[in-house]
Amino acid sequence: MSERRRVEIDINGETYGAEVEPRLLLSDFIRHEAGLTGTHVGCEHGVCGACTVQVDGDPVRSCLMFAVQAQGREVRTVEGMTDGLSEGELHPLQQAFHEKHGLQCGFCTPGFLMSLEPLMLDERDLTDQEIREALAGNLCRCTGYQNIVESVKLARERLRSGAESPAERE
Ligand code: FES
Ligand code: FES
Structure with a gap:
């Protein structure tokens, strides 16, 4: 041993x-x-x-x-x-997954979030193809991926415009 x-x-x-x-x-x-x-x-x-x-x-x-x-x-x-957020508050990417139905069973979701979070810091305009490339190493058996792409786009829009998510407004 x-x-x-x-x-x-x-x-x-x-x-x-x-x-x-x-x-x-x-x-x-x-x-x-x-x-x-x-x-x-x-x-x-x-x-x-x-x-x-x-x-x-x-x-x-x-x-x-x-x-x-x-x-x-x-x-x-x-x-x-969620470090530094208040109790029950979600990271903008998590919130967008929730709103855009980027998950179903949720088993794959932590891995997707970790793969996609760096895109939140990318200030370039990203095409759907570039977002799909960023998630290409993660498999999901439930969502078909389109809703995950939509979730990324929503979170990026919000972060770039400085807009608050509904959870933040509550
Ligand atoms: S558990 Fe690590 S890639 Fe599948
Ligand atoms: S939400 Fe079920 S595997 Fe992705």
Whole structure:
């Protein structure tokens, strides 16, 4: 059996430490050591995108990375999207998914949100094709993707115009 190693990983601005097997996947560290179960695991071999998180700002499949490789990096999971918001308030992208029916069963949704959130910071005009390319690594068995594209467009429109979402106005 391989020797366990101490890792400390910054997830959503908090440090989570544990002694782990070197082969422990980052997805398993996030779910079982940090207890952040919003990150879902589907295929566990890099195909479905359900496990997508951000590492140093970039979307990464957490089932394709070992926990030890995340040492010293900044990891963001879906739970981090509501950091700093008031109770019950959603991130604008989550709110848009809700309004545009960008999810049904929701299993894939955390992975989509993590893949698509960086588009909220992209100030260029994006075509539908560019949005579809950004979500090409995530599989959804329910929505057919068009509503997810519409959700991204709505969130971007709101963020760019500085408009408040209905949830923010309540
Ligand atoms: S669980 Fe990681 S890509 Fe499917
Ligand atoms: S909403 Fe069900 S798999 Fe995407």
